[in-house]
Amino acid sequence: MIRTLAFAALLSTAAVASAQAPPPAPVLVDPKVAALRDAALDDSYAWDIVEGLTTEVGQRLAGTEAEARARDWSVKKLRGLGFANVRVETFDLPVWTRGYESAEILAPFPQKMVVAALGNSASTGPAGISGEIVAFDSVDALRAAPDSAVRGRIVFIDHRMMPTQDGSSYGQFGAPRRQGPTIASQKGAIGIVIRSIGTDRHRNPHTGVMNFADGARPIPAGALSIPDAEQMARILKRGRPVSMRLVLVSQNIGRRQSGNVIAEVPGRDPRLAPVLVACHLDSWDLGTGAVDDGAGCGIVAAAAKRIMDAGRPLRSIRIVWFGAEEVGLFGGLDYRARHAKEPHYAIAESDFGADRIWKVDSKLGLARRPEAEAIAAALAPLGIVRGSYEEADGSDIGPMLADGIPGIGLNQDGIRYFDLHHSPDDTLDKIDPAQLRQNVAAWTAMLAVVSGGIEEPKRRRRR
């Protein structure tokens, strides 16, 4: 059983390192918080949400009718769970949609490959494009190449993304997707294919957004599945010219509507700033958006529901299921434009899958250090280590964190995340229900601390 007292100080790296120092006094965990946390290990709300959303809606690409259906589904679900002030704040954005796609090696060894267009790729049209491959190990190598080596060719960028616990490799290894197409275009390439930004070994390509820099002519840009990229590397190694045909049919359908779905647990004192917990509702179109980010929506709503059912928190909890995150954080930026001048007590987002939380970060300021310590102490029995007190991050909430709004980061284990991310394989079966419940327990405990204490509402005396 999980202990209700967490001797958090004993778990800290500092304490282990300086074994001579007397141990600091343990941070006591409020028994109510501990009880809520432990009960959440049996949660079924999060699974119910992610199972429902991925089954009854499936993929929900930003700005499409599928995302609109997801908003309708969400409003109904959140109202059904008993949340207050359930509403949608709409905004619009330019929308790119996938048509059909294929790739094949024409010479020297004719064979088909599995490809997916990157978001905002130019369309090849149904006839496709054909050209000789010019290969690079990295974006830097492409950047260093003379234009003459690239002009009129199809660029291939190889690389080997390694998984990391915290997902930090996405920054480094995402470069071929984010910058490759622009650089290839500027050097006169007719198209580009990259090794998928992913860590699996399946024939499932990983898509994702990219934007051509101003002045760079859009060109067709796709991602090969990792086995196909390795096949391409083996073919290139034979040293003969390699040519490829690429069909990436897509459409820019103009500006369409998206929106943020918002719901609340009203606090006992409506004058106090709310705690915001978030996820994103949209998904890439290849999978069903289970780990990215149906799980996050399930986790934050389940935690808020569990607090609401236990009584009334001092501060309001605001749930935001952001729209159009994948294609450029449109939902987060719209929320920020509307609400960032209102005070927020703390903001947090779950958008890194459904595997167990292993570390808690926070950025609440020096004055609120005891609160940060109370959160860490409440989470320690879940196997969660203490991270930074000076940083927290999140996708949609990133700009608001940069603005200085206090934040909390519950960090999930990222080792499996890029096996699935943005690929057809992001489906419900990839979620481990036990790890999902650990997430709910962590978010419940965090909310129980940050929302300022839960009390049963006072009953009116019957006459």
Added chain:
Amino acid sequence: MIRTLAFAALLSTAAVASAQAPPPAPVLVDPKVAALRDAALDDSYAWDIVEGLTTEVGQRLAGTEAEARARDWSVKKLRGLGFANVRVETFDLPVWTRGYESAEILAPFPQKMVVAALGNSASTGPAGISGEIVAFDSVDALRAAPDSAVRGRIVFIDHRMMPTQDGSSYGQFGAPRRQGPTIASQKGAIGIVIRSIGTDRHRNPHTGVMNFADGARPIPAGALSIPDAEQMARILKRGRPVSMRLVLVSQNIGRRQSGNVIAEVPGRDPRLAPVLVACHLDSWDLGTGAVDDGAGCGIVAAAAKRIMDAGRPLRSIRIVWFGAEEVGLFGGLDYRARHAKEPHYAIAESDFGADRIWKVDSKLGLARRPEAEAIAAALAPLGIVRGSYEEADGSDIGPMLADGIPGIGLNQDGIRYFDLHHSPDDTLDKIDPAQLRQNVAAWTAMLAVVSGGIEEPKRRRRR
């Protein structure tokens, strides 16, 4: 290090069970056999073959120009390795080819699914077919249903294939693919989709051959990837009518040529019956045929090459890379029609992936029991247990084994095999080089025993 003496009797279940009995005398392993076996643990020929075939040819569907390119590649490769009498024996067969395919749920929850046509599926034509789903848990449940429940609908057969060490579950769980389409057609269904016959959790459908029984009108027949089949089951569980659109465009292109590629290691005594070692060269069209069966071709040729390089075996070794196995054992049946009346000392086939061999079976007859024991003793140090002395199996060689030709079965671990089998995921990266080498070591040791002893050819005295 691997011991060169295998106390095989000590490893047998019987010996363990009757601990009171005096241990039988150990079967001594010829030190030459042991040395060949152990050296093969550093083999690179098998990897070279499967890497080359899957990279330079890729998929090689029976009867297509890709399989013809594979034969050309194979003849060149086997000659390059120094084998004698390298030749192709051709035959022809009716050929079905895949066009393009897609599937989507139309109602109640519109979404795309990943599908692949089964071999010999009828074509839907480009317009596809649409209909209501009628679902069954098994072929037996479909068989038991009244025609009226099936007529005019699209049948869905769900099931849950579990992996087995020896692959025996393929017989039981293959029924939806083999029999489902015929039964659905006979009951008036307009099409059928089955849960892929596989054990993975990826968005990669598993194809495979099926044949409509005489009198059954061919209907479109596809396999959903396993995550899609589970999604279908969840959607059906909601209890509302489910309708689907299915596009499976394919073609019967008439009779085309295939062939068996044959090569030999001539024995010292050409009057003796040869030992036949086999694999199949063709593959399904979705992957690159790495584990099914490029690996098998690499394993048997590498083992024969190692024997050949060590000297001359007493008996000839005949390598056969069969054509058109996947679509109906055409290569095995052609070989049998031409050669089965010639004596064969023993036949064996590698066609179950590239994972480690865990068990050796043989069916050499009572008089050759000491030889069977010598094989088992030679393999024991590789972690291979003794199986049956009364049975052996193989795909192309199955009919010849049934005819009574002596056979040997080196059984691979099948736990991962149906994760990959007939799917886009059957690619080179799935082969573990260390386990592949263990296979080569086992086949080399087996051949060293069965080929009757290797001797350096006598050198002519120089004048």
